[in-house]
Amino acid sequence: MNYDMPFCEKEFMISEIADAIRKATKRSTAQLHQPVFNGNEWLYLKDCLDSSFVSSVGTYVSEFEKKIAQYTGAVHAIATVNGTAALHLALIVAGVNADEEVLVPSMTFVANANAVSYVNAKPHFIDCSEKNFGIDPILLRAHLEKISEVRNGICINKETGRIIRALVPMHVFGHPCDIIELKEIADEFQIIMIEDAAESLGSFYREKHTGTFGRMGVISFNGNKTITTGGGGVIITNDDEIAESARFLSTTAKEQHPYAYVHTKVGYNYRMPNLNAALGCAQLEELPKILRSKRKLTSEYKNAFSRVKNIQFLDDSNFPDSNFWLQTLLLNENYSQYRDAIIEGCIEAGFQVRPAWSPIHSLPMYSNLPSTKLSNTINLSKRIINLPSGMGLT
Amino acid sequence: MNYDMPFCEKEFMISEIADAIRKATKRSTAQLHQPVFNGNEWLYLKDCLDSSFVSSVGTYVSEFEKKIAQYTGAVHAIATVNGTAALHLALIVAGVNADEEVLVPSMTFVANANAVSYVNAKPHFIDCSEKNFGIDPILLRAHLEKISEVRNGICINKETGRIIRALVPMHVFGHPCDIIELKEIADEFQIIMIEDAAESLGSFYREKHTGTFGRMGVISFNGNKTITTGGGGVIITNDDEIAESARFLSTTAKEQHPYAYVHTKVGYNYRMPNLNAALGCAQLEELPKILRSKRKLTSEYKNAFSRVKNIQFLDDSNFPDSNFWLQTLLLNENYSQYRDAIIEGCIEAGFQVRPAWSPIHSLPMYSNLPSTKLSNTINLSKRIINLPSGMGLT
Numbered sequence: 001m002n003y004d005m006p007f008c009e010k011e012f013m014i015s016e017i018a019d020a021i022r023k024a025t026k027r028s029t030a031q032l033h034q035p036v037f038n039g040n041e042w043l044y045l046k047d048c049l050d051s052s053f054v055s056s057v058g059t060y061v062s063e064f065e066k067k068i069a070q071y072t073g074a075v076h077a078i079a080t081v082n083g084t085a086a087l088h089l090a091l092i093v094a095g096v097n098a099d100e101e102v103l104v105p106s107m108t109f110v111a112n113a114n115a116v117s118y119v120n121a122k123p124h125f126i127d128c129s130e131k132n133f134g135i136d137p138i139l140l141r142a143h144l145e146k147i148s149e150v151r152n153g154i155c156i157n158k159e160t161g162r163i164i165r166a167l168v169p170m171h172v173f174g175h176p177c178d179i180i181e182l183k184e185i186a187d188e189f190q191i192i193m194i195e196d197a198a199e200s201l202g203s204f205y206r207e208k209h210t211g212t213f214g215r216m217g218v219i220s221f222n223g224n225k226t227i228t229t230g231g232g233g234v235i236i237t238n239d240d241e242i243a244e245s246a247r248f249l250s251t252t253a254k255e256q257h258p259y260a261y262v263h264t265k266v267g268y269n270y271r272m273p274n275l276n277a278a279l280g281c282a283q284l285e286e287l288p289k290i291l292r293s294k295r296k297l298t299s300e301y302k303n304a305f306s307r308v309k310n311i312q313f314l315d316d317s318n319f320p321d322s323n324f325w326l327q328t329l330l331l332n333e334n335y336s337q338y339r340d341a342i343i344e345g346c347i348e349a350g351f352q353v354r355p356a357w358s359p360i361h362s363l364p365m366y367s368n369l370p371s372t373k374l375s376n377t378i379n380l381s382k383r384i385i386n387l388p389s390g391m392g393l394t
Numbered sequence: 395m396n397y398d399m400p401f402c403e404k405e406f407m408i409s410e411i412a413d414a415i416r417k418a419t420k421r422s423t424a425q426l427h428q429p430v431f432n433g434n435e436w437l438y439l440k441d442c443l444d445s446s447f448v449s450s451v452g453t454y455v456s457e458f459e460k461k462i463a464q465y466t467g468a469v470h471a472i473a474t475v476n477g478t479a480a481l482h483l484a485l486i487v488a489g490v491n492a493d494e495e496v497l498v499p500s501m502t503f504v505a506n507a508n509a510v511s512y513v514n515a516k517p518h519f520i521d522c523s524e525k526n527f528g529i530d531p532i533l534l535r536a537h538l539e540k541i542s543e544v545r546n547g548i549c550i551n552k553e554t555g556r557i558i559r560a561l562v563p564m565h566v567f568g569h570p571c572d573i574i575e576l577k578e579i580a581d582e583f584q585i586i587m588i589e590d591a592a593e594s595l596g597s598f599y600r601e602k603h604t605g606t607f608g609r610m611g612v613i614s615f616n617g618n619k620t621i622t623t624g625g626g627g628v629i630i631t632n633d634d635e636i637a638e639s640a641r642f643l644s645t646t647a648k649e650q651h652p653y654a655y656v657h658t659k660v661g662y663n664y665r666m667p668n669l670n671a672a673l674g675c676a677q678l679e680e681l682p683k684i685l686r687s688k689r690k691l692t693s694e695y696k697n698a699f700s701r702v703k704n705i706q707f708l709d710d711s712n713f714p715d716s717n718f719w720l721q722t723l724l725l726n727e728n729y730s731q732y733r734d735a736i737i738e739g740c741i742e743a744g745f746q747v748r749p750a751w752s753p754i755h756s757l758p759m760y761s762n763l764p765s766t767k768l769s770n771t772i773n774l775s776k777r778i779i780n781l782p783s784g785m786g787l788t
Binding site: 041 | 429430449477478479514652654663668741757
């Protein structure tokens with residue numbers, strides 16, 4: 001077969017990309033992000049069972065929180081059942097009210113906008129940077145200057161009349177966005193910044209851990225994340241009152257008492273079970289090894305893709321301090337029409353690759369909301385392919 | 395010391411009750427409800443780790459759902475992160491809208507009313523039966539006849555003008571309430587019944603499992619429940635559409651597709667992780683043994699309390715088909731003022747006992763809502779003491 005003939009350009013790309021994945025991973029099949037349990041996972045789970053404390057009370061939860069705080073450099077960590085719950089709780093604690101607006105990316109997992117919906121607020125979509133897929137600070141500033149004004153310390157959307165209460169930037173695929181610039185804008189416009197660091201445990205920006213720039217940060221430990229607790233999440237913050245409030249609300253707003261059951265707010269059953277935290281404690285010990293392994297995989301992919309045409313592999317020159325949660329390939333502008341064929345071809349070849357999320361603003365329940373132009377989001381979302389990225393591949 | 399002297403009546407009761415607990419449990423200390431892991435718990439957790447599927451995809455979740463459906467006799471079971479999430483989802487799927495009313499007990503754990511709050515609806519409190527602590531069907535009917543009317547198949551509260559959409563009775567401490575009578579009233583008044591069977595796995599009413607009488611039932615597997623998954627819950631239902639909808643919303647409303655990320659509703663991250671389901675599968679195998687053990691404990695308590703004055707121990711003559719999740723002591727009318735002293739005395743003696751929940755209508759966030767008179771709830775809640783009830787005590 002002559003791969004150079006234009007009519008089989010698509011087939012050629014599929015074949016080249018699948019070959020590069022095979023070469024980089026040295027495997028014939030690979031899942032997208034399979035967790036690896038080579039450390040104390042079983043030991044701690046067994047210990048957890050032996051203690052009989054498997055639920056929301058137990059030493060592993062506190063230990064996990066302490067270790068997450070230590071690792072990220074945050075003062076407090078509040079462990080939750082998952083990242084969505086952490087984000088929901090963060091929005092409540094930040095004081096986001098019904099019918100207020102929250103500035104969010106469209107280029108992210110739908111949980112971000114869902115959490116805004118849970119508090120009956122409105123997502124307001126901001127386009128992403130071409131460079132790192134996160135909210136673009138230049139576009140954000142221009143947009144806020146145009147549509148908002150700050151009155152008595154509160155940012156008002158002049159077009160909708162609603163308060164813009166919070167900004168929830170996301171570090172997409174683990175790659176740090178321009179978080180310092182975004183924080184400056186949030187401060188200037190009196191908007192509370194909550195960092196969606198769901199994917200970026202182990203990602204830093206100027207030597208500071210992602211999630212620690214905003215009033216709060218949120219990390220996920222879902223099964224496909226850099227480390228996993230089965231299902232789990234955490235809120236990190238340096239603010240004592242916020243931490244106390246989040247912890248209180250996550251444990252059904254139950255007042256401390258030796259035996260009485262008194263609750264003083266509408267609370268949530270959001271505390272991470274001890275069983276899941278036991279897994280998390282063991283996984284955290286493995287984190288440095290996991291990050292090294294992922295960085296090595298980046299380097300393998302970089303080599304393997306170096307001679308593949310019409311694509312760009314995003315390596316450590318693009319993201320010096322990323323955890324490389326999901327390794328990312330970007331099809332060149334004119335090749336986005338091959339995306340689905342390439343994905344299907346790679347899956348057929350045994351490699352679980354995936355596209356970016358459908359942009360949130362294109363989903364039916366989020367289609368008629370305020371936004372900037374979303375041309376970068378639309379353009380990039382058609383060109384992104386995430387590659388098998390788990391630790392076990394090196 | 396002369397215990398017969400009236401000035402030390404309180405001390406005498408404390409001593410007698412602590413002695414009876416000691417005699418029944420044959421222990422010097424006991425927790426309220428410690429889980430026991432004597433079955434395949436370790437084996438299945440290890441297998442779950444080995445499979446690397448610890449999160450929301452995995453065979454244990456489906457297996458757990460299948461086994462719960464089989465055991466309860468429901469057609470479908472949808473496993474969730476906890477009972478609160480299950481209740482929240484059940485209300486959504488039942489179509490409870492903002493500013494509608496949901497008939498709930500005040501004599502239950504606060505999660506019941508919280509779930510109603512999550513959908514922006516209003517709890518409407520109904521008093522409980524003196525006999526079984528569940529919503530009293532006679533009081534409910536009289537109340538609905540007085541305050542509501544059915545117009546075009548919809549029940550309207552004439553006093554508030556709001557729709558009464560759902561009824562959420564609870565089987566308190568695992569003891570079945572008058573569920574058939576409640577179902578008849580719900581049907582007559584065109585109200586959807588969702589059973590809060592959080593505490594009543596293994597409890598039957600006329601040989602039918604609790605949770606299977608309503609449109610949906612909800613069970614909890616929190617650490618203190620009859621069986622545990624660490625944190626977990628389930629919706630059971632015989633309705634195919636409801637099951638499909640609940641499952642869809644619990645998995646972020648993601649459309650089935652080999653690789654695309656398309657979500658078509660505001661969804662939730664509510665699916666039980668496989669790790670927790672693995673524990674649940676093993677625990678379910680132990681359920682018959684656990685229920686026998688709890689029934690034996692009831693019998694031990696019955697003997698031990700037979701000569702204790704001024705109290706009533708609620709045994710199998712009161713509840714022939716209860717799982718006896720929490721063993722229950724009722725102080726006689728004139729002795730409720732000793733409740734806290736008795737609880738403190740028993741805790742000091744090494745026995746973790748507890749009062750009933752503070753009635754929900756007495757909590758600040760739920761204090762100004764529609765209700766019946768709540769005299770049984772108020773009266774009983776002052777007189778209930780739950781005793782150590784775990785399987786390990788026999």
